[in-house]
Amino acid sequence: QGTSALRGHDSSAPIDVDAQRIEVLDAANQAIFTGKVRVRQAKMTLDANRIKVSYTRPANGDPVIRRLDADGAVRLVTPSEQATGRFGIYDVENRLVTLVGDVTLAQGASNLRGNRLSIDLRSGRSTMDGQGGRVTGRFTVAPRKTN
Amino acid sequence: MTELAAAQRNRRRVAAMPGGTRDRMVAVAKLGFPLAAIFVLGLLLALPLFNAQEFSFLLSKDSAGQANERMRIEQAMYRGETSDGKPFEISAADAVQKTSDTPVVMLKTLRARVQDNEGPATVTAPAGLYDMDSDVVEVSGPVKLDSASGFALDSDTVQVNLRGRTVTTKKPVTGRLPMGTFAANSLYADIQGKRVVLEGNARLRIIPARGRGAA
Numbered sequence: 001q002g003t004s005a006l007r008g009h010d011s012s013a014p015i016d017v018d019a020q021r022i023e024v025l026d027a028a029n030q031a032i033f034t035g036k037v038r039v040r041q042a043k044m045t046l047d048a049n050r051i052k053v054s055y056t057r058p059a060n061g062d063p064v065i066r067r068l069d070a071d072g073a074v075r076l077v078t079p080s081e082q083a084t085g086r087f088g089i090y091d092v093e094n095r096l097v098t099l100v101g102d103v104t105l106a107q108g109a110s111n112l113r114g115n116r117l118s119i120d121l122r123s124g125r126s127t128m129d130g131q132g133g134r135v136t137g138r139f140t141v142a143p144r145k146t147n
Numbered sequence: 148m149t150e151l152a153a154a155q156r157n158r159r160r161v162a163a164m165p166g167g168t169r170d171r172m173v174a175v176a177k178l179g180f181p182l183a184a185i186f187v188l189g190l191l192l193a194l195p196l197f198n199a200q201e202f203s204f205l206l207s208k209d210s211a212g213q214a215n216e217r218m219r220i221e222q223a224m225y226r227g228e229t230s231d232g233k234p235f236e237i238s239a240a241d242a243v244q245k246t247s248d249t250p251v252v253m254l255k256t257l258r259a260r261v262q263d264n265e266g267p268a269t270v271t272a273p274a275g276l277y278d279m280d281s282d283v284v285e286v287s288g289p290v291k292l293d294s295a296s297g298f299a300l301d302s303d304t305v306q307v308n309l310r311g312r313t314v315t316t317k318k319p320v321t322g323r324l325p326m327g328t329f330a331a332n333s334l335y336a337d338i339q340g341k342r343v344v345l346e347g348n349a350r351l352r353i354i355p356a357r358g359r360g361a362a
Contacts, residue, residue, distance in 0.1 A: 015353040022331065022349040024324055026296070026341050031326060031351065053353070055326060062356040063326045092355070 004107075005080035006044055007124025011092045013042045015065065017051070029055050029063075039068060039090075044097075046088060047075040065092045074099060076119075081107035081126065083117050089144075095121035103128065218244040223254070227282055227309065235261040235309045237277060237284065250279040259284055261312055261338055266295025268338040270307050270314070282310040292322075298340020299323045312338045320345075327353040 020035025031053045033039075039046040049072030055063040067090060074088035076099060086101030098118040105112045105128055115130030162168050223242030227235055239254035254277055259270045272286035287304040292314060300322030306315045314336050321330045324340055332347025345351070 012355040015355065017351045017353065019349050020346065022329065022343075022345040022351055024326060024340075024343040024345075024351075026325060026343075033349075033351075055353075055355075057325055058356070062354050065353060065355045 003080075003124035004078055004119050004126050005124070006078050006097070006119060006121050009044060009095065009121040010042055011095045011121060012065075015039060015041045015053075017053070019051075026057075029057060031055070037070070039070075043079055045077040046070060046090060046097075047073070047077070048088060049073055067091050067093070081105060083126075085117065097121065216243045216245055217247045218242075218252075223252075225252075225277065225279070229261065229263075229312050230310050233261065233263045233312070235259065235282075235312075237309070239275075239277075242277075252277045252279060254284070257284070257286065259286075259307055259309060261309060263312070263339070265339045265341075268292065268294035268298075268312075270305070270338075272305075281308070283308045292338070294339045296339050296341070297323065297325045298336070298338075298343070300334065300336075302334070307338070314338055324351075327351050 017031075017033055017037065017039050019033035019037040022031060022033050024031045033051045033053070034049070037048050037051045039048075039051060046068070048070035051068055051070045053065060053068050055065045057063045068088075070088035070090070071086065074085050076083045076088065076097060083099050083103060083105045085099030085103040087099070089098045089100070090096075091098070096118060098116065100116050103114050103117045105114070105117050105126070107126070112128045114128040117126060117128050119126040220242045221240070223237075223239045225237040225242075227237075229235055237254070237257060237259045239257040241255035242252050244250075244252045254275045256273055257271070257275045257277075259275075261268050270284070270286060270290060270292045272290045273288035275284045275286035277284045284307045285304065286307060290300070290302050290305045292298070292300045292305070292307075300314070300320055302316045302320035302322075303318040304316060305318075305320075307313075308315070315334065317333045319330070319332055320334045322328070322334070324343060329343075329345055329349065329351045331345035331349040334343065334345055336343040
């Protein structure tokens with residue numbers, strides 16, 4: 001697959017999140033966005049029904065965003081591709097975007113279907129697993145990092 | 148007896164003769180005294196009637212200066228306790244309670260302050276209505292809320308429930324959270340901003356810490 005336009009994406013650029021409802025639970029260092037949620041950071045746009053943002057907050061100062069968990073009609077739009085899936089995880093610390101479940105990827109001319117798509121924001125490399133059912137057997141779901 | 152004594156006795160006898168000065172005096176008195184008594188009595192009765200410069204006054208309700216409010220306090224200060232016993236105070240440059248049956252006090256340039264373990268949280272606004280029964284202040288005009296944890300908001304009207312230490316507004320609101328700046332059509336939050344719910348075109352702009360994530 002081609003390299004994504006997200007190569008060199010600045011994961012600490014400001015993140016704009018729009019939603020119908022936002023619930024910030026400072027004690028749990030979480031913010032839950034529901035209802036036509038749209039996350040925009042630099043050239044990346046992530047839409048979903050519900051997104052949970054987990055962050056850590058040093059004593060005083062800007063929050064460190066750790067990850068975004070999106071579920072329900074997840075759609076990732078970048079200048080070079082458009083992908084959809086049931087779940088999406090944007091691991092900000094490791095600069096990795098992963099879509100899982102009935103994933104489709106439209107990139108340039110190619111249209112791929114699979115179970116899991118991951119885009120490495122450093123290299124811009126996107127890899128699709130479990131393509132069109134041809135790949136059988138060793139299908140491993142990335143261990144969900146429990147932090 | 149000497150002529151002097153005899154003359155004096157003679158004068159007295161003449162005076163005592165019928166028709167003498169004594170009789171005339173008695174006749175005059177007999178008539179004059181009752182008349183004088185009647186006259187004085189009449190004077191006594193008539194005097195109050197035509198006494199011109201009467202200075203008694205009748206207090207008329209409408210012309211008396213009417214205070215149009217029940218209670219007015221300058222530099223008012225209300226103190227109370229939140230439901231879990233934390234102190235709060237509301238100070239205002241001017242506090243007016245219209246009537247005694249409504250426990251609502253109109254405040255001008257007010258400042259409500261709640262103290263709890265996270266530190267102080269203060270709400271300032273140009274005007275507000277403080278309901279003394281429920282300890283809710285309906286503040287209006289640019290409301291500023293600043294709390295120790297960095298939660299701040301600007302809105303038109305905000306209901307500040309001091310007893311429950313919550314802040315709600317149905318009006319568009321913008322503000323700041325440790326996590327970033329926000330805007331929404333309505334807001335419900337505890338006064339320290341530990342839990343903030345934004346609804347209706349809600350937007351949160353997160354400014355992540357610089358550093359590791361940079362390209």
